[in-house]
Amino acid sequence: MDQTSNPFADIGDMETFYERVAPYNLGCGWRSEDRDPGGKTYSSPYPNAHWKYADVRPALDAAAKLISAEDAGRRILMCVNPVEGGGKPGIGPTLFHAYQMVLPGETAPSHRHPMHALRVILDATKMYSVVEGEKTLMETGDVVLTPGGMYHSHIHDGDDPAYWLDGLDAPFTRALHLVIFEPHPDVYEPVKVVAEVSPFRFSWSDIQTMLDKAEDDPEGYFPRRVRLDTATMPTLGVYVQRLEAGQTTRMYRTNANTSFAPMQGSGVSIIEGEEIHWNRGDVFAAPTWRWIEHRADEDSVLFTMTDAPLLEFAKYYKFEGS
Ligand SMILES: [Fe+2]
Numbered sequence: 001m002d003q004t005s006n007p008f009a010d011i012g013d014m015e016t017f018y019e020r021v022a023p024y025n026l027g028c029g030w031r032s033e034d035r036d037p038g039g040k041t042y043s044s045p046y047p048n049a050h051w052k053y054a055d056v057r058p059a060l061d062a063a064a065k066l067i068s069a070e071d072a073g074r075r076i077l078m079c080v081n082p083v084e085g086g087g088k089p090g091i092g093p094t095l096f097h098a099y100q101m102v103l104p105g106e107t108a109p110s111h112r113h114p115m116h117a118l119r120v121i122l123d124a125t126k127m128y129s130v131v132e133g134e135k136t137l138m139e140t141g142d143v144v145l146t147p148g149g150m151y152h153s154h155i156h157d158g159d160d161p162a163y164w165l166d167g168l169d170a171p172f173t174r175a176l177h178l179v180i181f182e183p184h185p186d187v188y189e190p191v192k193v194v195a196e197v198s199p200f201r202f203s204w205s206d207i208q209t210m211l212d213k214a215e216d217d218p219e220g221y222f223p224r225r226v227r228l229d230t231a232t233m234p235t236l237g238v239y240v241q242r243l244e245a246g247q248t249t250r251m252y253r254t255n256a257n258t259s260f261a262p263m264q265g266s267g268v269s270i271i272e273g274e275e276i277h278w279n280r281g282d283v284f285a286a287p288t289w290r291w292i293e294h295r296a297d298e299d300s301v302l303f304t305m306t307d308a309p310l311l312e313f314a315k316y317y318k319f320e321g322s
Contacts, residue, residue: 051079094310111182114148116232118230119165120263134200139204167259169307221251224242240304243302260278265296
């Protein structure tokens, strides 16, 4: 390159350098405004957040009077973390929760999307999930999986409104710009088989049997817990843990993002010093690197969802006990 065609040859000061280099889409690693602001420890901008079923359920009931499931596509209320600067749907950078309600006899068209999804059934009888043509019961206390890329819909044969908590990896998919939504070509996916037992359904009684057989954590960080097999949706780690009345857990923190949804009972969790008093059907978020401990006021069951498998895959995962 000769001197006349080199735009950097005659620069005598930094301000001129910054002006000259900018059109080349280059950032200067020595300028704080150009760098990723990494600190010496993990820090999440997301506050702890808590959504109460007692608030959400009447809001869903009101929505049901105003909009049909068919018009809504899905009648859901999404949890939006009140992060500074304006939150998007999601409880953190990777995990998403929403509450959904279906009236008796209502149906919603089948669709699929890359996002992996699951449902924690809060109150439902004779509610069915159809995943890739397989019709499976989903009733109170069940955890039902809808892996990404599989068509899914619901059938409600019960007499009362059905309520559940959705859990997805949608903020992660959004960060990758991979969110798409594909309606089923037949609108409603035909039922091919009615399954009594399905790898997509963990019934409440199956979960209790697994918990009865589970070992206690010898170090006391976790109450008795089981990990549900979510190999078909590997971004999400899913656990169900059982706390006895009065039981407290030992404090720990992890750089994974975690959500907790009480399926039974009540208690308090302390997330980085903040007390979150929870009841059945609530959901609350523990963002990256916050100290976590639980205390049950009565016999309780906590559903837990985490992005730890993603962090483990990337070899980012960290855990620290008290
Ligand atoms: Fe969906």
